[in-house]
Amino acid sequence: MEQHSGGVLERGADCHQDVISLENVSFSYQGQRQVIDGLNLTVKERDFVGLIGSNGAGKTTLMRIIVGLLKPDGGSVRLFGQPIAEFKDWNRVGYVPQKNSFNPLFPATVREVVMSGLYGRSKLFRRLTKADYQKGEDAMHAMGIEELSAKRIGQLSGGQQQRVFLARALINNPSLLILDEPTVGIDTETQESFFHMIKHMHQHHNITFLMVSHDLDMIRSYLGERPASEYGKLKFYLKHSHDLQDCVESDLTHSLRGLRQQMESRKEVVEVGNFR
Numbered sequence: 502m503e504q505h506s507g508g509v510l511e512r513g514a515d516c517h518q519d520v521i522s523l524e525n526v527s528f529s530y531q532g533q534r535q536v537i538d539g540l541n542l543t544v545k546e547r548d549f550v551g552l553i554g555s556n557g558a559g560k561t562t563l564m565r566i567i568v569g570l571l572k573p574d575g576g577s578v579r580l581f582g583q584p585i586a587e588f589k590d591w592n593r594v595g596y597v598p599q600k601n602s603f604n605p606l607f608p609a610t611v612r613e614v615v616m617s618g619l620y621g622r623s624k625l626f627r628r629l630t631k632a633d634y635q636k637g638e639d640a641m642h643a644m645g646i647e648e649l650s651a652k653r654i655g656q657l658s659g660g661q662q663q664r665v666f667l668a669r670a671l672i673n674n675p676s677l678l679i680l681d682e683p684t685v686g687i688d689t690e691t692q693e694s695f696f697h698m699i700k701h702m703h704q705h706h707n708i709t710f711l712m713v714s715h716d717l718d719m720i721r722s723y724l725g726e727r728p729a730s731e732y733g734k735l736k737f738y739l740k741h742s743h744d745l746q747d748c749v750e751s752d753l754t755h756s757l758r759g760l761r762q763q764m765e766s767r768k769e770v771v772e773v774g775n776f777r
């Protein structure tokens with residue numbers, strides 16, 4: 502992740518793809534003061550970025566800009582290297598917004614809420630296939646909620662509901678997960694198991710995370726004591742699940758391939774020479 506306003510935060514050579522890039526992004530709600538002004542942010546493949554900031558600092562606004570729900574007044578937003586206006590591959594992005602509380606009479610079941618993640622932004626309801634149902638089962642299994650599948654979402658506890666929303670975000674097997682305060686209102690024990698689960702997903706499933714949280718202890722325990730960068734009241738903490746070894750290896754592979762090609766072309770010259 503790089504984030505800077507004015508000065509550039511130094512970061513070594515890195516072979517990982519840019520997943521989120523914001524350049525000089527500004528935003529204000531109609532007729533109000535600027536919430537975000539000239540923000541630069543780069544989140545790379547397999548980064549885990551934790552965002553901490555006081556109430557009203559602009560965290561949710563920033564998440565909504567990144568997932569295309571708000572259009573910035575200025576600057577550019579790219580996802581996986583593509584300008585957001587042209588980005589179509591929304592299945593690669595899972596987004597869990599700030600907690601919604603459901604009326605206990607809300608008619609959808611857990612399975613229906615999870616399956617609705619397949620429709621993404623198209624809002625086009627298509628006939629679900631056997632493979633789609635299997636994806637739903639897999640996502641519920643990953644979140645440990647398969648036994649709740651027939652219950653109404655409104656009848657679940659806050660922690661169970663969060664698992665449902667995470668399963669909904671996971672159903673398309675995303676490469677980027679954006680979570681906005683996923684553990685608000687959840688008891689400490691469930692928070693711990695939730696964090697354990699997302700750390701596991703980060704370390705073993707190569708998912709890139711951007712997570713807003715008020716839980717400074719959790720953020721520090723996983724992402725380190727100090728923020729990697731700050732922008733106004735927003736503090737960005739960072740951990741990679743990769744290290745530069747990946748890049749060294751990929752450079753090495755690249756060099757070896759180059760060497761092999763050189764040797765092969767020499768061999769051809771020799772063979773051509775022999776032929777003559």
Ligand SMILES: Nc1ncnc2c1ncn2[C@@H]1O[C@H](COP(=O)(O)OP(=O)(O)OP(=O)(O)O)[C@@H](O)[C@H]1O
Pocket residue numbers: 530531533536554555556557558559560561562563
């Ligand atoms: N729909 C809206 N219309 C007008 N102003 C808004 C709207 N949503 C948020 N704001 C204002 O924008 C600023 C940033 O709000 P935002 O929700 O992004 O903050 P936040 O950092 O996520 O806060 P919190 O920690 O309380 O969730 C606040 O001053 C808020 O009052």
